[in-house]
Amino acid sequence: MRRNNAIKIVVELIRDFVRSMGSSSLEPYASLLTQVVRFLDEYDWLVNSLSIHFFTDDLWSKLPTSWQAALQNVSTEQLAEMLSPRGHPKRRSTPWPLSLEAFVATCHALALPRQPAAKEAASLSHSFSRFVKGKKRHELERLVPVIDRVCSLNDISCVVDVGCGQGHLARLLAYGYGMSVDAVEAEESHLGGAEKGERMLMTDWEKQEQRAESLTSSKQSFRKGSLAHTRLRVSPDLKSDDFLERLSWKEKRHAIVGLHTCGNLGPTIFRLFAQCSSSRALVSMGCCYMKSFDCESTLGYPLSQYVKDLSHQLSFRAAELACHTMDAYRLRLQGCNEGKLNVHAYRAAVELLVCKKFPSVDRSSVRKVRNYANMSVVEYAKAAISKMGLPLDLTLNDVELLESTCPRHHLATAFFCIRLLLGPVIETCLLLDRVLYLREHGVLHSYIWPLFDPRLSPRNMAIIAWKKQFKVS
Ligand SMILES: C[S@@+](CC[C@H](N)C(=O)[O-])C[C@H]1O[C@@H](n2cnc3c(N)ncnc32)[C@H](O)[C@@H]1O
CATH class of the missing domain: 3.40.50.150 (Vaccinia Virus protein VP39)
Known part of the structure; x- marks a missing residue:
């Protein structure tokens, strides 16, 4: 028995x-892996573009212009939906270019399903x-x-x-x-x-x-x-x-x-x-x-x-x-305040400042700051720079430089999400x-x-x- x-x-x-x-x-x-490898090769530049270099390397300009136009005014709800494997895109008031729709759909199609059968x-x-x-x-x-x-x-x-x-x-x-x-x-x-x-x-x-x-x-x-x-x-x-x-x-x-x-x-x-x-x-x-x-x-x-x-x-x-956590980020997009979403843009803005002000400091060495949700980009920069042990004397020009990035913070979030879509494809690989x-x-x-x-x-x-x-x- x-x-x-x-x-x-x-x-x-x-x-x-x-x-x-x-x-x-x-x-x-094997055939799924072959497709995954081809796709990752095609987007190799995106895989290897760190969000922290968003401003220093002008990563936004590297996206196809039609994607830039579509993502310019994208809402956080739309980004959350884009990250959702089961999300059927709602009728968009402004249609996205087919190449962007295809990129998003391919990322989801090539990633192995991640929901447990419970x-x-x-x-x-x-x-x-x-x-x-x-x-x-x-x-x-x-x-x-x-x-x-x-x-x-x-x-x-x-x-x-x-x-x-x-x-x-x-x-x-x-x-x-x-x-x-x-x-x-x-x-x-x-x-x-x-x-x-x-x-x-x-x-x-x-x-x-x-x-x-x-x-x-x-x-x-x-x-x-x-x-x-x-x-x-x-x-x-x-x-x-x-x-x-x-x-x-x-x-x-x-x-x-x-x-x-x-x-x-x-x-x-x-x-x-x-x-x-x-x-x-x-x-x-x-x-x-x-x-x-x-x-x-x-x-x-x-x-x-x-x-x-x-x-x-x-x-x-x-x-x-x-190893990025797409599911957690999707929830964050759905439920949290703008301040928390700005963290990628803030780090990228501090990286821009550090590169200009302290050229001898290694690239990408700006670390995350805790409890940043209600900080302005200048406050974040002060906390990050002090964490790096660098002198904290921000000049008016420095403050201007940091604040000049503000109109593009939402673009940094959109860029982060586009790149994030590739994470599960790489893990699948x-x-x-x-x-x-x-x-x-x-x-x-x-x-x-x-x-x-x-x-x-x-x-x-x-x-x-x-x-x-x-x-x-
Ligand atoms: C992420 S932790 C996971 C620990 C545990 N399995 C758990 O889930 O709670 C990984 C563990 O593997 C150990 N580890 C890493 N490389 C190892 C190796 N080459 N040989 C033996 N242990 C190793 C680390 O010291 C660490 O305790």
């Missing part, structure tokens, strides 16, 4: 994936949710049932949580789901936090067990798995044997999971998963893609031979744009490349799946893969 249920779950899960993302062959991922969410007991912030709680609630299902369909009970941070996920898998978990982390301080979290959990449970009235509930939520903490930097040159050697169960079948594997860790776990025969399943949520682009080698992209053959590269700026890499290595069951609410957790796309073959009728 249990086996029949497990098979039903397996088939249902595979069907879900296949229904949403096509077959387990290289197609249609099917399953674990409910965390107090012991697991104590000290866990809302975003992380949401992530755990959505991620853990998926890991559980993927493990059960592959008969796996061991999991390595790579880059475990404070260990919330590892603890939940070990003591909420009864798995044998290795929590691997490079930073000693984070690992210390994870170990402390485990001690606190144990103390919590001991107390609960001592209290007769909560004995039943504590037994329900506590399943005795095992948890080992290992300090290890999973670096790109780590050999798969050396990785396995550090795990407490070595050659045993296991799943690799990573929640927000930043920088090189993301691509590295794909390589390890493909290379280790005992790694049977992978559940990976990416983050901070640009951190694997900041050194000479671009380890993060491409991974697949398919993209290598296309000779496509992504820049640091592109990877950074992939990165994700498809990773899935193609897995498929090229024979992992035919490798899928991309939106798991988290993108407004709560913008890096919400999971790559879920397993090596076992199932027949789906």
Whole structure:
């Protein structure tokens, strides 16, 4: 009976994936990726134009003149609608040029859908949710049932949580789901936090067990798995044997999971998963893609031979744009005051001033200022310049220069939104490349799946893969 249920779950899960993302062959991922790459090549200049250079590089003039005319008087509601994947453009009082409509529609069409199906969410007991912030709680609630299902369909009970941070996920898998978990982390301080979290959990449970009235509930939520903490930097040159050697169960079948594997860790776990025969399943949520682009080698992209053959590269700026939070910005456009929307224009105006006044200062070094909502551009400039440790003596000319940008602040917001549309397309490119890499290595069951609410957790796309073959009728 249990086996029949497990098979039903397996088939249902595979069907879900296949229904949403096509077959387990290289197609249609490869053809979508080819289109994405062509499109990104066409708009390479826009991908690599930072909003902070809006005034210094006169970025507005680089947009086609017909777009400039259309976006000149665009309202914040129209910008919000433009960023909405489901938005059907309302009848525009002044029609937009077809090339602009096509750009917006193509960005949405090429980006993988980001809305989660909202099917399953674990409910965390107090012991697991104590000290866990809302975003992380949401992530755990959505991620853990998926890991559980993927493990059960592959008969796996061991999991390595790579880059475990404070260990919330590892603890939940070990003591909420009864798995044998290795929590691997490079930073000693984070690992210390994870170990402390485990001690606190144990103390919590001991107390609960001592209290007769909560004995039943504590037994329900506590399943005795095992948890080992290992300090290890999973670096790109780590050999798969050396990785396995550090795990407490070595050659045993296991799943690799990573929640927000930043920088090189993301691509590295794909390589390890493909290379280790005992790694049977992978559940990976990416983050901070640009951190694997900041050194000479671009380890993060491409991974697949398919993209290598296309000779496509992504820049640091592109990877950074992939991490922008379009859904959150859309909400901001819908609901907030003009002051908050002006932040891109303000930073660009300060950049213009800094370039003129302090030519020896590095470009793009103007940092964000907090609590800027009700500031004028001059107040913002003062706060930003003082944050940079530069002398604060603004002359009348400086003030005039800053204020001369005011009539174009709304254009900077429109430019930011146009560029923002490309973020999910770039993330699609990165994700498809990773899935193609897995498929090229024979992992035919490798899928991309939106798991988290993108407004709560913008890096919400999971790559879920397993090596076992199932027949789906
Ligand atoms: C964004 S945090 C996510 C932490 C945790 N998974 C979570 O979601 O709460 C990424 C973690 O990965 C760790 N990390 C980054 N690169 C690593 C590497 N190469 N090997 C092991 N851990 C790494 C960082 O120290 C950090 O704790």
